[in-house]
Amino acid sequence: PASFDQISPSEFFYRNRDLAGFSNPTRSLYTAVREFVENALDACDRNGILPSVHMSIKAVDPEKQDPKHYVLTVSDNGPGIPSNHVPLAFGTVLYGSKFVLQQTRGMFGLGATMAILYGQITTNKPVHIRSSTDGKVRDEFEMLLDIQKNKPVIQKHTTSPARSTGLRVSINLEGDYNKAGAKIRDYVYKTALITPYASISFEDPKGKKFSYTRIMKSMPAPPTTVMPHPYGVDVETIRRMTVESMADIPKMDQKMLARLKSELRIKEKSVTRKSILKAAPRRWKDLTRNVRIIVALVHFLEVEPDRLERLRIDEINIARNELTYTDRVSSKSTVVPLDPESTYHKQLARIVQGETLATLLTKRFQRIGAKTAEKFSLYAGFKPETRLGSMSNADLVKLSDMLQKFTDFRPPDPTCLAPLGTKPFENGIRRSLNPDFCVTVQRPASAYSGFPFVIELGLAYGGDVPSEGLKVYRFANRIPLLYDEGSDVVLKVIGDIDWPRYKIKGDPPLVIVSHICSTRIPYKTVGKENVADRVEIEREIRLALQYLLRKIAVYMSKKGKAESARKR
Amino acid sequence: PASFDQISPSEFFYRNRDLAGFSNPTRSLYTAVREFVENALDACDRNGILPSVHMSIKAVDPEKQDPKHYVLTVSDNGPGIPSNHVPLAFGTVLYGSKFVLQQTRGMFGLGATMAILYGQITTNKPVHIRSSTDGKVRDEFEMLLDIQKNKPVIQKHTTSPARSTGLRVSINLEGDYNKAGAKIRDYVYKTALITPYASISFEDPKGKKFSYTRIMKSMPAPPTTVMPHPYGVDVETIRRMTVESMADIPKMDQKMLARLKSELRIKEKSVTRKSILKAAPRRWKDLTRNVRIIVALVHFLEVEPDRLERLRIDEINIARNELTYTDRVSSKSTVVPLDPESTYHKQLARIVQGETLATLLTKRFQRIGAKTAEKFSLYAGFKPETRLGSMSNADLVKLSDMLQKFTDFRPPDPTCLAPLGTKPFENGIRRSLNPDFCVTVQRPASAYSGFPFVIELGLAYGGDVPSEGLKVYRFANRIPLLYDEGSDVVLKVIGDIDWPRYKIKGDPPLVIVSHICSTRIPYKTVGKENVADRVEIEREIRLALQYLLRKIAVYMSKKGKAESARKR
Ligand SMILES: Nc1ncnc2c1ncn2[C@@H]1O[C@H](COP(=O)(O)OP(=O)(O)OP(=O)(O)O)[C@@H](O)[C@H]1O
Ligand SMILES: Nc1ncnc2c1ncn2[C@@H]1O[C@H](COP(=O)(O)OP(=O)(O)OP(=O)(O)O)[C@@H](O)[C@H]1O
Ligand SMILES: [Mg+2]
Numbered sequence A, B: 001p002a003s004f005d006q007i008s009p010s011e012f013f014y015r016n017r018d019l020a021g022f023s024n025p026t027r028s029l030y031t032a033v034r035e036f037v038e039n040a041l042d043a044c045d046r047n048g049i050l051p052s053v054h055m056s057i058k059a060v061d062p063e064k065q066d067p068k069h070y071v072l073t074v075s076d077n078g079p080g081i082p083s084n085h086v087p088l089a090f091g092t093v094l095y096g097s098k099f100v101l102q103q104t105r106g107m108f109g110l111g112a113t114m115a116i117l118y119g120q121i122t123t124n125k126p127v128h129i130r131s132s133t134d135g136k137v138r139d140e141f142e143m144l145l146d147i148q149k150n151k152p153v154i155q156k157h158t159t160s161p162a163r164s165t166g167l168r169v170s171i172n173l174e175g176d177y178n179k180a181g182a183k184i185r186d187y188v189y190k191t192a193l194i195t196p197y198a199s200i201s202f203e204d205p206k207g208k209k210f211s212y213t214r215i216m217k218s219m220p221a222p223p224t225t226v227m228p229h230p231y232g233v234d235v236e237t238i239r240r241m242t243v244e245s246m247a248d249i250p251k252m253d254q255k256m257l258a259r260l261k262s263e264l265r266i267k268e269k270s271v272t273r274k275s276i277l278k279a280a281p282r283r284w285k286d287l288t289r290n291v292r293i294i295v296a297l298v299h300f301l302e303v304e305p306d307r308l309e310r311l312r313i314d315e316i317n318i319a320r321n322e323l324t325y326t327d328r329v330s331s332k333s334t335v336v337p338l339d340p341e342s343t344y345h346k347q348l349a350r351i352v353q354g355e356t357l358a359t360l361l362t363k364r365f366q367r368i369g370a371k372t373a374e375k376f377s378l379y380a381g382f383k384p385e386t387r388l389g390s391m392s393n394a395d396l397v398k399l400s401d402m403l404q405k406f407t408d409f410r411p412p413d414p415t416c417l418a419p420l421g422t423k424p425f426e427n428g429i430r431r432s433l434n435p436d437f438c439v440t441v442q443r444p445a446s447a448y449s450g451f452p453f454v455i456e457l458g459l460a461y462g463g464d465v466p467s468e469g470l471k472v473y474r475f476a477n478r479i480p481l482l483y484d485e486g487s488d489v490v491l492k493v494i495g496d497i498d499w500p501r502y503k504i505k506g507d508p509p510l511v512i513v514s515h516i517c518s519t520r521i522p523y524k525t526v527g528k529e530n531v532a533d534r535v536e537i538e539r540e541i542r543l544a545l546q547y548l549l550r551k552i553a554v555y556m557s558k559k560g561k562a563e564s565a566r567k568r
């Protein structure tokens, strides 16, 4: 009979590390570089710090042939990581701070840990991490990974004085700089292009330094975190929102008693059931939600408020009008009837049945106002005041479907996106390529499946651009994508171009630079190398490209006229 | 400051379900079909059962427009799943029986769970599973997934009589049969082509039946599980083998006492320290390893064997020649010296220091005999009798590197592979395509990174093959690959062909069928749609293709001569 096993996510990605970009020493060295550099830039971006990132690759034994062991070190001037989070951030797969709806480079919670994992399985050496969050004290960790258990194994943890905030991570890994070098230098060069406000330097195994100083002294506005958009929703999301919207039974502790006293204006020293139920009706309008719930519980359970502390409410069944509670001290369970006519019945209903549909729409989604919430409820066939907790499964599914179909929702909020902006984008391209002709465009924001995105596209021609035919520089959320262009949406769109129509033939000195920004890039692989051809994204890239090509057609025809004039 | 989170693997694949092939209702319906069908075929293959797989897709409300809710049901005559494993097999991601080194369709432990997850988040309905492992009793489960916790939530579990073994799984999911139908029918057709010993039937939403009866009445030999090959090894693997090779302290229980008595030929009723140490020397050669360890412990600890039952050995420190043990009853810890001159010292050394390098090589790897083990040890600079537990970190890394570099290991054992075989492969192609000309080839087995693989390639021309130009049917481990052919290794090789050289021009009625079999297919994505261009795999496909093309060149030139003869 078959023998079953469960493996941890780190074990899964250890066995299938090709999926994450760690297929061989050449590719792995590249992927490790990018994972650490992208983390550094994300951290600086998030905290509005102009990034200074330094990266070095040194051979452990320069005499040997590739592939061989290298030490890869990346350090930044970012906010660092608090010492209690360092081991998990780097020692656990699927642990991170980027699981929120925001435009960031990272999104999976595994990049750095995978690089460390690869280093460990090829060299058996621990990772060295230095982190300072206050610029005064620096924590230094030496750790290994327990790959089977997905947790860090701290070998050393010391502290020492620091002079600035930031993080420095250093791993030993088997790499092939001979083969990966060109791609790594290209990655650094392109990162500088798309991040003109960052200073990046790289020291290669021979000690040669490549340095890109920032050409922008101000940070672009950092991306914001957004609420989900209705078009991105499924039944699981609705179900979770419903669960979250149900109030917990308030904890009946000293703090709560004090609040009862003050809100109900109870003068007596001790708070009794009698005094609560006497004061509640006239103070009702000003009571907070939790106090109202306590009043209702005291009323129905017929207990003194201090006894509530030892009770645990097990179930409030609105359908059967029953409440079940257990005395933690005596372990005895009691069922009390709930009179649906009682003034306090509504409080308990609120606990179980969660917020109304109208509240859900306006509070848990982006850009839905009260009017739209009402209009949608009508369209979907629900009353706006329907309690989520009282909706059946079929209702939740219908709600989820209707959210996708209703066409009057405002489009996703694009202010959460952080494109470079046409001027910085153009400056970055000009610095890197020094072309004769350069034009950039930023499309209006759009959305796919409820995720906002914006396309920036640039075109560079002539000047120092080599005449080797069209090259495509792809970027997503300020990350250069250097592999697998064959299955990327940008190449798909470019493949459809009719070049002669734009007066471009032969092997022109031409570079197209694409930058997709989104709260969620639809990567095809965990290794983040190519972007899926979502219909909306394809369309926006096409429109941007057509605009740029019309611009270069004008330039080429003027250029052509000027040349024929010169010849005459 | 950043707010950190850990997510479960099911949460990860819920958020990133595009990676697993669940990007939209069209693709998801297709992926759900294939995940269940591939599971059914794997289960039958493994148990030598001629597979009969039935699949149906029914619209919940046929009047509605696509995309809409469907019920997908797949049932098989396989071995079923034991009822204690059903909830985890289908309700937990990264849980399965295919984490071993064997040629199977499945490999990730998540396919079925992802299909169920997708069904749940689009319809909120539980999955229905029926399983019988004995053909007499059938377990029926209704379950939902707790996606955040990665565990099943059983809503119902009943048993009823069964008439045969097998599994039946049924989910509700949002799909688009209008768009996915052609791909799904193609998938079934191609599965029949590559699995000629399986009977497969499919009933579509309109009630139309597609049925493929097996054309082979005998099973191909089932694939075997193999030990790893040295070329596939890294330091983590070596480290784990080292840990496994260290003996546990044998459990000192009644069973052990009985074994002591019988192996040491102790005649007395009770087994005493005195009688053990008296009998041990003359029976030494025939004692099993665990008995020898007990003898050594009894000697050093100077305790009666029945007292060993209450002792817990905490540490055996060979370097300091000390053993620490705790009496579980009195909780008292004692340190005893270990005389390194003692005859029994070696037994305790074996516990801590693991097996020898020679034993590791011959016992834990495939195809390494004693001679090769010795030759390798010499090459690597280790004594064959070196204890693994005594090797330093640097030694383990060196061992791992040397295992990759040593060229005298026998190539990976290909008997663990289960290609179709040229005759069944050709019959499958002929039945499906009915060509005028058909030729197949099976390359000798090869290996990449220590994983054995074998290429089967076939070519079909003319007859009922449509004249629409070259089509490529890709298969891996008997799975049809229908998406993303642009980044697949097979298309890369085909892209290099110089067609006129083989007398083929225009849009020929030509199909190339490729089948890669391996203990580990290097898929580029979790959705198993394309295969990475590993150098060794690319080479074997190229050689196979060149062989077939030479064959068709001969056919085309004969055909050309016959046609010119007819014209004259
Ligand atoms: N240089 C850094 N400075 C500050 N925080 C960092 C740095 N590097 C990593 N982190 C923190 O460690 C977490 C884990 O990093 P990791 O690269 O493994 O995952 P991620 O960046 O969240 O996602 P991805 O797998 O897509 O890269 C990050 O979410 C971030 O909070
Ligand atoms: N029809 C079936 N008959 C018998 N066992 C099955 C069947 N379907 C699934 N299983 C068992 O359930 C396990 C989990 O299946 P699942 O598809 O999630 O993962 P997998 O097949 O191991 O890997 P993959 O994700 O690559 O498909 C399998 O490993 C297998 O043991
Ligand atoms: Mg990261």
Ligand SMILES: [Mg+2]
Binding pocket: B035, B038, B039, B106, B107, B110, B111, B112
């Ligand atoms: Mg499977």
